[in-house]
Amino acid sequence: CTHYLFIVVVAVNSTLLTINAGDYIFYTDWAWTSFTVFSISQTLMLAVGATYYLTFTGVPGTATYYALIMTVYTWIAKGAWFALGYPYDFIVTPIWLPSAMLLDLAYWATKRNKHSLILFGGVLVGMSLPLFNMVNLITVADPLETAFKYPRPTLPPYMTPIEPQVGKFYNSPVALGAGAGAVLSVTFTALGCKLNT
Numbered sequence: 464c465t466h467y468l469f470i471v472v473v474a475v476n477s478t479l480l481t482i483n484a485g486d487y488i489f490y491t492d493w494a495w496t497s498f499t500v501f502s503i504s505q506t507l508m509l510a511v512g513a514t515y516y517l518t519f520t521g522v523p524g525t526a527t528y529y530a531l532i533m534t535v536y537t538w539i540a541k542g543a544w545f546a547l548g549y550p551y552d553f554i555v556t557p558i559w560l561p562s563a564m565l566l567d568l569a570y571w572a573t574k575r576n577k578h579s580l581i582l583f584g585g586v587l588v589g590m591s592l593p594l595f596n597m598v599n600l601i602t603v604a605d606p607l608e609t610a611f612k613y614p615r616p617t618l619p620p621y622m623t624p625i626e627p628q629v630g631k632f633y634n635s636p637v638a639l640g641a642g643a644g645a646v647l648s649v650t651f652t653a654l655g656c657k658l659n660t
Contacts, residue, residue: 478532478537485557485596488603498600499639502593505557509559509592511651512529514652514656515655517529517655529563530560530562534558537557561595562588562591565587565591569587570584580656586648588652
């Protein structure tokens with residue numbers, strides 16, 4: 464029971480650290496660049512925490528449980544946007560669950576082999592997370608128009624978007640995020656395992 468309570472505590476804190484990672488849509492001028500950078504930050508928080516508790520408990524399914532807590536807590540926290548008057552389809556919650564399921568699957572399929580978890584699980588998380596989160600950008604209704612209509616309240620007026628700029632990563636944010644994630648997530652996953660030794 465204490466083990467699972469600790470999982471909840473760390474998952475909630477991970478969510479607090481990544482709570483704005485789903486808000487790349489607010490950075491209208493640089494949404495695609497922000498998406499790439501935030502994909503890596505989300506991969507870090509998911510891979511390290513989920514791997515740590517997955518290897519700590521040794522029970523496949525723990526990573527998914529960890530991601531579920533992050534997701535639910537994010538839904539609750541994002542309720543603040545409703546209070547600020549943002550429309551429902553403009554509130555973006557990062558999608559961690561499918562990537563966490565792949566992490567669990569890699570651990571289970573290799574009979575709890577930590578090295579396979581690091582290599583296969585890490586690559587799967589890093590490559591899949593940007594792909595799943597692109598759904599967020601696709602489903603948001605006309606982000607530029609909405610950003611003008613609902614400027615981010617924490618930004619000063621001079622930072623309110625004026626016109627869309629083409630960022631350096633504009634052409635392929637998913638490919639860049641997945642490529643960087645596939646490499647970095649192996650290190651993140653290894654760090655999660657290392658925390659148990």
